[in-house]
Amino acid sequence: MRLSDVKRVYFIGIGGIGMSALARYFRYRGVPVTGYDRTQTDLTRRLEAEDMDIHYHAAPELLPPPADDLLVVYTPAIATDFPELMKAREGGYTLLKRSEVLGLISRDMRCVGVAGTHGKTTTTTITTYLMVTAGLDPSAFLGGIARDFDGNYVHGDSDWVVVEADEYDRSFLRLTPEIAVVLSTDPDHLDIYGDHGQMLETGFRAYARKIRPGGQLVVRYDIEEHFSGLENVMVSTFGIGRGDFCAQNIHVRDGAFHFDLREPDGHLITDLRTSLPGRHNVENAIAACAVTRLAGGDEDHLRAGLANFQGIARRFETVLKNGSLVIIDDYAHHPTELTAAITAARELYPNRTIRGVFQPHLFSRTQDFAAGFARALDLLDEAIIIPIYPAREKPIEGVTSQLVYGLMKNEKRRLLSEVQMLEATAELKDGVLLLLGAGDIDALVPRVVAQHRKPQKHDH
Known part of the structure; x- marks a missing residue:
């Protein structure tokens, strides 16, 4: 199925943060959206206010009949024996995981994929805001509710798209990024991967191998060793005091972090400011700055965007x-x-x-x-x-x-x-x-x- 052929979408688990961003993508394009979620939340109420029809009990009979223009999307968070999912599997429907749909959307675009066991949502959102400020006009699928956008989906008119590249269920292997970020590779989701070695090899290294020829990998300096041997990919590191994109002269003033950013060619962008708390967020900001610069953003917009960024719901x-x-x-x-x-x-x-x-x-x-x-x-x-x-x-x-x-x-x-x-x-x-x-x-x-x-x- 080509996404241009989709005229109706049914979501099983529409209230999830990733699923709701996809629902908004389709609704923005005028496609009718219906679906199920387990409980009504502030987010599902907002989706309903955006003209999406949602029910809160298992009701296989509410699935429309199978049709060439109908797409059913589900999340791995739904149990395999859930009645609606079983009907979709057995009833001849076009059924795709959330990650598969995201992969189709981003396939023909210039994709920035932000991966890592921590910091994905914050870094994806800062990157999007910096790119918007710089006039790069990206679309974005965010893993949280961004205060600056009052939502988790951003519609842009350029061919850039920024997505959170999720390692759970190996979802990020559906992406083919032009610029890929890896923030951290700590053990997690061992129910999926088995052990940390498999998570690195069949997860993060496999993700890095999905980067398009001539593309860029931006990785924290202390995990660069995991990504040696990539062909036709430029690798840049980032960090505090270390890395190609390197934060220097970090200090707190008036309740905010200030720092200078040294770029790979030695150029220094002075007195960047972020009010996000914690040095881990300084690292996230450096990664976002690196992506924005690699995508063509200028330093004045970088400085203004970082200073004005308001943060994300439920992130400190x-x-x-x-x-x-x-x-x-x-x-x-x-x-x-x-x-x-x-x-x-x-x-x-x-x-x-x-x-x-x-x-x-x-x-x-x-x-x-x-x-x-x-x-x-x-x-x-x-x-x-x-x-x-x-x-x-x-x-x-x-x-x-x-x-x-x-x-x-x-x-x-x-x-x-x-x-x-x-x-x-x-x-x-x-x-x-x-x-x-x-x-x-x-x-x-x-x-x-x-x-x-x-x-x-x-x-x-």
Whole structure:
């Protein structure tokens, strides 16, 4: 099927962040969009307001009859025995994974693919914003809700497209990027890959081999060794104090990071500024700057874009600040990401108590990284762990949040239900509270915040 032949699209799991961006792509082109998701959320309500018809219970009868102009799109997060997916598989429908559709869209465009176990969404979004500021007019499929675009899909009129290149399910192997970024290659998704060596070989190295001849690979300096031997590809490294694109003279001024960027030819772009927290975000910004420069953006637009970039929902997002108490919402779901978020909080608020609530995401990830999660959470002054969010997975015997709790050394740690967590966080009067995880903890965030916006019972 050619995408130009598609006149109707049905999404199984339309409310996912990647799926909803695709839905918006088709709707923008005037294609009627319908679909299913498990629960109604702010995002699905917005899709409905954008004239998409969504239902929230399994209803195979709502699939239109198979037709040459109908495309059914699904996400791997949907269980293989889900009734609508089974009907689509067995009923003669044109059925494609989300990653396959993204691959078709980007195939005939100049694709920037941003890969890595951490930082993909932030770097993809900064890159898009810098390229827009520079007049390169890209389209983009983002893995989060960007404040600057008020959404996760950006429509552009050039042949550039920026996409988050996801290693889960080897989705990024559907892309053929002109410029590929690899931010990090830490172990993750071992339920898919088996071990870290296979993740590198059949995941990230295979992705780098998909770069078009004459294309560019932008990779963090300390993992360049994994990508030796690429043919017909220019390799550039980036980093803080190291790399072809190198941040120098980093300092914090007026609550923001400032740095100079030395480029491969020795040219220095001075006094770049980003208000994103944490040195990991300085690295993300360097990668985005590198891509924008390789794509033809000039340094004045780079400086303006980086200074004005507003960030992404659930990426170290300050959701309450009332003088004594700060609440920050973050998508961290890997030990490295937890460490980065907690470290950034300490850097911003050095004299405050740093507390955190963590919801582990997936039984398999909890099993693989329990010790890493424990070490990261021990960096908190006080930690609360709530039950695992299973997503697509069935329980694994012996794998619960207790596994992480039992490996921690922090004496001020608690294992609580979601209701108990809400009661505990309602008692807080000061310090910094981090709400951490990639599951449905985001649905609890407004309730945690609301507890500190309403008058307390003892107030008069």
